[in-house]
Amino acid sequence: MKARTIGRHFRESLKSLRRNNWMTFASVSAVTVTLLLVGVFMVIMMNLNELAVNIENDVEIKVIADPAADEAMVKELTDKVRATEGVLEVVYSSRDDELNKMIQSFGDELKLYQQSNPLGDALYVKAKNPQETVAIAKKIDTYEYTYEVEYGKGKVEKLFKVLNVSRNIGIALIIALLFTAMFLISNTIRITITARKREIEIMKLVGATNNFIRIPFVLEGIWLGVLGAILPMLIVSIAYYKLHAHWAPKLKAELFHLLDTMPFLLQLNGLLFVMGIVIGIWGSFMSVRKFLKV
Structure with missing residues (x-):
């Protein structure tokens, strides 16, 4: 396509925006x-997703070795757990460390057991993918020298189910909003194009x-999408900056913390900008299509 033709399409799309200002x-x-x-x-969902990731990453498996197992047996179990597919990290805790933790939690009365420690060594295991925690725990439970495997059975499955459902609902709502936008702009542009139906027929x-006729309308849709994306980008950015400045210091020591403004806002604004363009192109393309059949 010649540069002169491209220039003509751009001029026509801009003229159309001015002529049909309402x-x-x-x-x-x-x-x-x-x-x-x-x-x-998306700000809400992505921050909630960050919370969900933090919760998932806190899920771990506690593998208690057989109290009768000697040092070599525990080492063999540790090596086998580390080699298990999907395992990210294994932290060893001796039976004495485990007893000291219990003393700190339940009181000095348990110091009586320091003379004859009935506990076994423990391994704290984290999965690469937290969603695979249950499967990994069940696999480790079959290993020799394993006395007990704790991972919050029943509760962990429910937690992951709730988090997955929440994510799916969020994605569905965002998609629904985007289709609503496409429907609205498609109908709005269709009204504009209907008024120019005779012009399209004459050109045909x-x-x-078809491309010569369609391109100015598609460009017009792009302008509409870009103009429509600017204000949301500004409002969301300013609001999130203020929200982050106020709440981030207060939530610093908590499990939940807000995503850093950068690169989060840069990614979000880029996404909104692209969405605006895609919505504009789709709305214009779908609207003009039926008028090209003369």
Whole structure:
């Protein structure tokens, strides 16, 4: 395509925005409102996902070695656990360390057991993928010299199920919002194009190709998407900066902490910008398609 033709398409798309200023305002408003909702919802979902990841990463397996096992047997068990597929980290804790932990938790009365420690050595195991914790725990439980494997049976499965359902609901809501935006802008642009139906028919009759007619409308959709994305990007960025500045120091020592402003906002704004363009292109493309059949 010649540069002159490309320039003509750009000029036509910009002229159309000015000529149909009320329709332009309606389309931009539809994209702005929807992307603002998407942006706010994504801030919430991505921070909740960070919380979910932190919770998952805190899940670990406690492998208690047989109290009758000697040092060589415990080493053999440790090596086997470390070699288990999906295991990220194994931390060894001697039976004396385990007893000291119990004394700290339950009181000095347990010091009586220091003379004859009934506990076994323990291994604290973390999985590369926390979702595989249960499967890894069951596998380790079959190993020789294993006395007991603790991982919060029943509770861990429910936790992972709740986290997965929450993530799926969040993704579904975001997709629903995007389809709503596409529907709104598609209908808005369709009204604009309907008013220019005769113009399209004349261009077709004089030999204009479908692409020649379609491109200005697609460019128009891109402008609408870009204009509609600017305000949500600004609002979400400013609001999140203020939210982060206020709450991040207070949540520093907690399990839940807000995502750092950078690169989070850069990624989020880039995503909103691309969404705006895609929504505009899709809406324009779908709207003009039926009018090209003369």
